[in-house]
Amino acid sequence: MTLTDRQKEIIDIVKKYQPITGKEIGERLFLTRSALRTDFSILTGMKILESKPKIGYTYIGKDETEKVKDIMGPPITIDTNLSVYETIINIFSKDVGTIFITDNDQLVGVVSRKDLLKIAIGKTDIDKIPINVIMTRMPNIIYVEENDSVLDSVKKLIAHQIDSLPVVRVEEKNGIKFLKIVGRLTKTNITKLFMEFLSK
Missing domain, CATH: 3.10.580.10 (CBS-domain)
Structure with a gap:
């Protein structure tokens, strides 16, 4: 699956500032957390990001493009x-x-x-x-x-x-x-x- 530009931007933010909450990611993109819910779901489902309660999102190292x-x-x-x-x-x-x-x-x-x-x-x-x-x-x-x-x-x-x-x-x-x-x-x-x- 090809990622959108916004999803790639989310990954870059997480790589740079991890662990980081969804709210903090939203603030950096000038969007609400709810507006990014689908993007977070796709990125965690593809095992690119991991979400930990009370900690936030971390990058778990899988390549963004399926090989x-x-x-x-x-x-x-x-x-x-x-x-x-x-x-x-x-x-x-x-x-x-x-x-x-x-x-x-x-x-x-x-x-x-x-x-x-x-x-x-x-x-x-x-x-x-x-x-x-x-x-x-x-x-x-x-x-x-x-x-x-x-x-x-x-x-x-x-x-x-x-x-x-x-x-x-x-x-x-x-x-x-x-x-x-x-x-x-x-x-x-x-x-x-x-x-x-x-x-x-």
């Missing part, structure tokens, strides 16, 4: 040397719409059920075709990094009309940078986050 690493699931991957047939078995047994292809933990490709269906209905021998022949490769893979904001990641999901994104960490080996896959962000992860927020 991908906070809600991502484990990556669903296969090795690059598997066949199309073996990939089909994997994608259906793991019940996912997209599977990520790796080479020594490095993200090298992505393939969806739609990609597999297209080749499976042809007259090709899918048991002999390696998955790296049909997978989407870099630089055409849409991905996010673990410290990206959830909001920016949702925008990518919507813009590219996809169900999941590989979550990567940029690492370096022998002076060469590569993308290590560390997670998977799906529409289900986003929905769970939304439900948690609504239930607070």
Whole structure:
């Protein structure tokens, strides 16, 4: 969730003057405490601020922006040397719409059920075709990094009309940078986050 400018200002005030009461925060913003009630509720619900009776608000250190690493699931991957047939078995047994292809933990490709269906209905021998022949490769893979904001990641999901994104960490080996896959962000992860927020 993206915070409003006023909520960010409240956080800055609490960081600087904590512990501080709601009334004192209101005075600094020239607003009543009741006018800020919703903001306080959101900030405490998101565990950015903590409210203690007779003491006031304190900042408890959570980043104001939800990060991908906070809600991502484990990556669903296969090795690059598997066949199309073996990939089909994997994608259906793991019940996912997209599977990520790796080479020594490095993200090298992505393939969806739609990609597999297209080749499976042809007259090709899918048991002999390696998955790296049909997978989407870099630089055409849409991905996010673990410290990206959830909001920016949702925008990518919507813009590219996809169900999941590989979550990567940029690492370096022998002076060469590569993308290590560390997670998977799906529409289900986003929905769970939304439900948690609504239930607070």
